[in-house]
Amino acid sequence: xxxxxxxxxxxxxxxxxxxxxxxxxxxxxxxxxxxxxxxxxxxxxxxxxxxxxxxxxxxxxxxxxxxxxxxxxxxxxxxxxxxxxxxxxxxxxxxxxxxxxxxxxxxxxxxxxxxxxxxxxxxxxxxxxxxxxxxxxxxxxxxxxxxxxxxxxxxxxxxxxxxxxxxxxxxxxxxxxxxx
Amino acid sequence: xxxxxxxxxxxxxxxxxxxxxxxxxxxxxxxxxxxxxxxxxxxxxxxxxxxxxxxxxxxxxxxxxxxxxxxxxxxxxxxxxxxxxxxxxxxxxxxxxxxxxxxxxxxxxxxxxxxxxxxxxxxxxxxxxxxxxxxxxxxxxxxxxxxxxxxxxxxxxxxxxxxxxxxxxxxxxxxxxxxx
Numbered sequence: 421x422x423x424x425x426x427x428x429x430x431x432x433x434x435x436x437x438x439x440x441x442x443x444x445x446x447x448x449x450x451x452x453x454x455x456x457x458x459x460x461x462x463x464x465x466x467x468x469x470x471x472x473x474x475x476x477x478x479x480x481x482x483x484x485x486x487x488x489x490x491x492x493x494x495x496x497x498x499x500x501x502x503x504x505x506x507x508x509x510x511x512x513x514x515x516x517x518x519x520x521x522x523x524x525x526x527x528x529x530x531x532x533x534x535x536x537x538x539x540x541x542x543x544x545x546x547x548x549x550x551x552x553x554x555x556x557x558x559x560x561x562x563x564x565x566x567x568x569x570x571x572x573x574x575x576x577x578x579x580x581x582x583x584x585x586x587x588x589x590x591x592x593x594x595x596x597x598x599x600x
Numbered sequence: 601x602x603x604x605x606x607x608x609x610x611x612x613x614x615x616x617x618x619x620x621x622x623x624x625x626x627x628x629x630x631x632x633x634x635x636x637x638x639x640x641x642x643x644x645x646x647x648x649x650x651x652x653x654x655x656x657x658x659x660x661x662x663x664x665x666x667x668x669x670x671x672x673x674x675x676x677x678x679x680x681x682x683x684x685x686x687x688x689x690x691x692x693x694x695x696x697x698x699x700x701x702x703x704x705x706x707x708x709x710x711x712x713x714x715x716x717x718x719x720x721x722x723x724x725x726x727x728x729x730x731x732x733x734x735x736x737x738x739x740x741x742x743x744x745x746x747x748x749x750x751x752x753x754x755x756x757x758x759x760x761x762x763x764x765x766x767x768x769x770x771x772x773x774x775x776x777x778x779x780x
Contacts, residue, residue, distance in 0.1 A: 424762050425628070425630065427628070428628045428630045428631070431627055431628050431631075432627070432631060432755075435622065435623050435627060438622040438623075439619055439622045439623040441622070442615065442618040442619045442621070442622040442623075443615050443618075443619040443622075443748075447611055447612070447615060448605070448607070448608045448611050450605065450608045451608070451611075451612060545765070548764075548765035548766070549765075551764055551765060551766070552764065554762065555762065555763055555764035555765070555766060556766075558759045558762035558763045558764075558766075559759075559763045559764075559766040559770070561759060562756045562759045562762075562763050562766070562770050562772070562773070563770065565752045565753075565755050565756040565772055566752075566756065566770045566771050566772035566773075568623075568748070568752040569749055569752040569753055569756070569771070569772040569775065570771070570772075572745045572746075572748040572749040572752065573745075573749055575612075575745050576742045576745040576746065576749070579738045579739075579741060579742045582604050582734065582735065582738035582742075583735055583738045583739045583742050584728075584731055584732065584735035584738075584739075585725070585728035585729075585731060585735070586728070586731070586735060586736075586738075586739040586742070590739070590742050590743065590746045591746050591749070591750065591777075592742070592745055592746035592749040592750075593742070593746075595749065595775060597771075
């Protein structure tokens with residue numbers, strides 16, 4: 421079992437709202453509302469998805485592990501749940517909501533006062549079976565990165581034609597969307 | 601020829617230094633110095649590469665197009681040129697150097713007072729042949745995004761083992777490194 425550094429994980433989780441704020445707030449719509457075609461997500465949609473995860477996925481699962489261990493499986497995560505989060509909202513509003521939700525969740529995580537041994541506590545994923553609290557927390561951080569990866573790809577896609585022959589040299593334009 | 605919005609392009613170019621600053625400054629070394637194996641780049645290395653591009657690639661090519669058109673090919677870009685930029689530097693220093701270099705370059709770009717028709721001016725790439733100023737500027741912005749894409753992938757790689765079975769669901773961990 422790889423040992424997880426809780427401080428390193430929390431340090432990463434703290435960066436995502438400020439990073440997305442620096443990248444996206446008040447950026448022209450070309451960048452923030454463009455997607456990769458019908459049924460795909462824009463940067464705006466991704467921020468909504470991150471909000472939905474803060475509300476229904478990460479901390480609820482942490483609490484389920486601490487309370488019920490692997491006796492009760494996690495609720496499944498609704499990948500279209502962001503639609504409710506984004507309805508009628510502007511991007512600056514979503515960025516604010518995400519930042520607040522993340523801060524509240526990190527405060528709640530800190531209040532649990534987890535000890536290293538707690539990281540080995542077991543939960544139950546409906547597909548994977550037994551997982552650990554450590555794996556859940558690592559996934560929370562890596563999930564942020566998968567969506568930063570996606571946002572950079574979706575944004576680059578808006579300039580796919582504009583770069584002309586340079587598209588051959590831009591790796592992000594070769595990415596096949598495995599991170600959506 | 602797709603029409604490029606110069607303001608949209610500049611808006612994106614302005615975001616990269618603040619985004620990388622928000623993501624990386626004072627983040628634990630696990631995230632900033634980890635790479636994807638021997639001969640690959642860490643987030644730290646990527647910032648060095650971006651500095652090198654500011655110094656030797658983008659604005660020098662813009663100026664070459666305006667001065668010589670397609671009569672003189674661009675200098676080739678040295679992909680190991682960042683080694684000199686990073687030697688003996690800390691990450692906060694590199695972030696400062698990048699932010700300053702980018703700001704100076706955007707000031708210089710603005711001082712050129714480009715008109716829409718200028719975007720069609722032609723330059724010569726040693727491999728692609730004739731390219732336009734528009735394509736060069738679009739590539740400058742998309743190149744930032746290719747490296748944000750890379751940084752998020754390299755960082756996620758540090759938690760490849762820690763996420764356990766969730767690696768199957770994290771697209772960034774399926775990315776084959778086309779963006780390095």
